[in-house]
Amino acid sequence: MGFPCIGIEIAIGIGIEIDFDTDSDFDDHDHKTLRHVNYGKAILLSRFHAKRGNQKFAILGQPPSPPPTNKDTSMKIRLIATSVFASIVSSAAVAEEPVKPIRPPQTINLAQAELGKKLYFDPRLSKSGFISCNSCHNLSMGGTDNLKTSIGHNWHRGPINAPTVLNSSLNVAQFWDGRAADLKEQAGGPIANPGEMAFSHTVAVEVLESIPGYVREFTQVFGTDRIDIDKVTQAIAEFEKTLVTPNAPFDLWLLGEEDAISEQAKTGYALFKASGCVACHHGEALGGTSFQKMGLVEPYQSTSPVEGRSAVTGKDADRFMFKVPTLRNVELTYPYFHDGEAETLTEAVDVMGRLQLGKKFTEEENEQIVAFLKTLTGDQPAFVLPILPPSTDATPRPQPFSD
């Protein structure tokens, strides 16, 4: 009896090599976590499956200076996971598959990510003081709000389904229509969108500048106490880069663990490839790398006013072109499609088959593909809930009911 597994926190010194001994009998729920502990604040860097094989990670970087300082104390950490990912690269089986295991982020600025985590959870970046990034991209719920379309300031009904923030660093562009080139550009959008956080970048920065805890941390991270929206979105984006979800059962199977997924799921994956789903949903994220027309073989019927990429390009040919969503963690990111109209995976698979591939999956086939899709749920972000630095007498107050 007792506890089948233990969590391990490792305080990592700069340049220290850490040998993970993975001979112990951890079960599938176990992870070894790398934490960087900075002035008493723990950052979860990434999560690695510890079930098999010896893994060696080296942490390289510059140590932070003690706060407060106006020296640039940012830190570049490179994670070199020599054996696991060497084995990924060298595995013939993986190389042949159109779906690839997720790699942890290769380069993270930890100090920025830790600051970005606070900002991600801080509703003071909204006019109401009530809505944070995490409100609609809830990291307890697959990085989404699990609503058809999102709720914004003053209970505004948003036009579109909130895409997951998980693995979003793997997207070719951000938003369904790809109007933001990257996560940094994306992060500024909702803050200033009147139907979302309804704030202005100027006032958001004023709020942060009035909070000594933030001023100190921006100084530490960016080497200057001058806060601007560029630094705010940079930090949020850096945090979001950490939100990858490794170790899905399907990845373990790709890496050679034959019993990591069921026979039904394996059949589903074969069908997923043979039917053509994989043409758009491939790579590490099974999506996110192209724009495709929703309703290719048969038009998509929707009451949604959203028309996709044409809003960005102005081209009629881009009407109803949307970024192909990732299928990673798709069991968690319901409901589906840009309008959230497909409530279940069964429905989504059926509609995709008919409209995109001209194929009506049988009930058995549908179940097989759904079984495969459910093997794509990886390790969810695991970190300590951030504690936000308090406002001061000088902080502009939230205005939840002003209009």
Add this chain to the structure above:
Amino acid sequence: MGFPCIGIEIAIGIGIEIDFDTDSDFDDHDHKTLRHVNYGKAILLSRFHAKRGNQKFAILGQPPSPPPTNKDTSMKIRLIATSVFASIVSSAAVAEEPVKPIRPPQTINLAQAELGKKLYFDPRLSKSGFISCNSCHNLSMGGTDNLKTSIGHNWHRGPINAPTVLNSSLNVAQFWDGRAADLKEQAGGPIANPGEMAFSHTVAVEVLESIPGYVREFTQVFGTDRIDIDKVTQAIAEFEKTLVTPNAPFDLWLLGEEDAISEQAKTGYALFKASGCVACHHGEALGGTSFQKMGLVEPYQSTSPVEGRSAVTGKDADRFMFKVPTLRNVELTYPYFHDGEAETLTEAVDVMGRLQLGKKFTEEENEQIVAFLKTLTGDQPAFVLPILPPSTDATPRPQPFSD
């Protein structure tokens, strides 16, 4: 160079005694944490300052059975902190003070608390699927929403300021008017309040019953797969009991660390006692133990329709009687009073002095009291953000825009 401090996680076996060696030079940011790791899920049990003295804790209890099982696998854990709290009890200095250091919870059912943490963060307990307990009692923000009055379903403007959930287990009763006897009774209120989470207990339970991850955990915790609102609120309340905030600088001072607070704060505390504030704000929580009239010496002017305890008792004499709020973490729980009309501590101290004590504090006195109040910020809850079990095809969907 390097890291001045490290975090330590300890996986605790049942009945194992743990000796904390506190001879190392941890700084003030350091804490040793006791964690119970249950099937891969970490629960932060409590937080203890590790700066001085040898501390010995014994963890006693019953081990959980592996899930799923319908055996009652709940676990009673008693924390016996032999030396620290023996020293509290025996300290003559502390015994003489009307303010007492916060004690960690003495008896926690860890499995219930872990389940309750998930429920606390789960917006599926609201009609919209958007509002959780944490929305208005945000554990990143002192257990409050830092709004004058709260935002509810459909952006409803609530009538009252959300009191902090931190240390709320120390309250004589819950809500400003004390209409709930305890945390368990309180937890059911907002779920069914049309202006808050706007749900019904029946549908909330239906939602949970449709989610296998919850059914499994309720079975494990309560020994039955029959979920009801009684078990839901019991688990939430048990989690809330863990939300105490020990190790405030003022507590360290009470325990003999002379330089834990400034001379200004000490003067402020003396003034706080001499002026009579302490008559209502005393004990571990500096409040929460009595109902008092708002506007004792001079009437309180407010546009708020709320009249306090008379709504519960029906007695005219109880009009404007409110539960005295805790002053723990008061720097984080702005704005102040039942109507949230005092935006700053300076204003709150000034109003309290005039209306409750008939005393106009000078600017210097006000600053001294505020300096004292800011020493009451303790260790904030530190735990890994919970990951919620996903809904299924059978789960009733949120209805954010149905009326």
